[in-house]
Amino acid sequence: MRGKAAVVTGAAFGIGRATARLFAAEGAQLVLTDVDRDGLEVLREELAKTGAEIRTVVGDVSVAEDAREMIAAAVEDFGRIDTLVANAGIIPLQTVLETTPEDWDKVMAVDGRGMFLTCKYAIEEMLRSDGGGSIVCLSSISGLAGQSGQAAYGPAKFVATGLTKHLAVEWAARGIRINAVAPGTIRTERVRQLADEPGGPEYLEAIEKLHPMARLGEPEEVAAAILFLASDDASFITGAVLPVDGGYLAQ
Known part of the structure; x- marks a missing residue:
């Protein structure tokens, strides 16, 4: 990733933070985004010490204006965007009876x-530079198979899976690769917080056994x-x- 400009959404915690750290170690120029200002600042200070x-x-x-600004920041600071990691997301664990229309809309x-939105604006900029690019979307096992208690989250991850496949076909000839994990x-x-919530320990024990x-x-x-799919090692x-x-979908 050395010399490549990458945008990582939802970077303050979890998979986004781990990806930001790895990309920084691999020499990427980074735009890190999140709704959590404090978490983002802690990560920025940590990675700045490495010279990233x-x-x-x-x-x-x-929000369209926010999403566009995230992509524009890479172009403003680094002259282009080579990679987008579309990671931002929320993970409610609710049955369809527990899920309100407002919950559905939020997810x-x-x-x-x-x-x-982030894929749309990233592709627009990649086309302007005519240098191709790579997008990695965050889907889930819930975006490939049904799971109980994920009445809104699971269908949203099927959106991620579908968007990945359709955009990949749409832009392959222009050198833009779109994949997902x-x-x-x-x-x-x-997930670690679930251990302190009612029913959480039982849920974690059960889900661990399913892997x-x-x-x-x-x-x-x-x-x-994510790094592999974003890199030139995954060029085809x-x-x-x-x-x-951990083998969940192989069963």
Whole structure:
């Protein structure tokens, strides 16, 4: 990634933060975005000590003006955008009876509309530079198979999977690759918090057993897959949805 300009959304925590750290170590010029200003600033200070070139943008991917600013920041600071990691998302765990229409709209706004907007504006800029580019979307095992208790999140991740495949076909001839990773259950901050919530420990124990490797994944393991798909090592790969799931989908 040395010398390549990359935008990572939802970078303050979890998979986004692990990806930002790995991209920085690999020499990328980074625009890091999130709605969490404090978390973003902590990460910026950490990575700045490594000598990485970083700009942060606080914004909401579901707001068109914010999404456009995230992409524009890479062009303003680095002259182009080579890579987008469309990671920002929210993960409610609710059945369809527990999910309100407002819950549905919120998840679809961030996980669906937000991914659409950031991909749209990134592709626009990649076409202007005529140098191609790479986009990695964050799908999920819930975007490839049904799961209980994810009445809004799962369908939103099917949006991520579908967007990846359609955009990959649409822009392959222009040198823009669009792929996705489909993580299993990953030990992000949100997942670790479940241990302190009613029913959380039981949920974690049950979901861990559903992964053939008998453990949850780590954010760094997903980040490594994102790095591969974003890099030139994956130059003949587009439209792929790569499971990083400890064998969950192989069953």
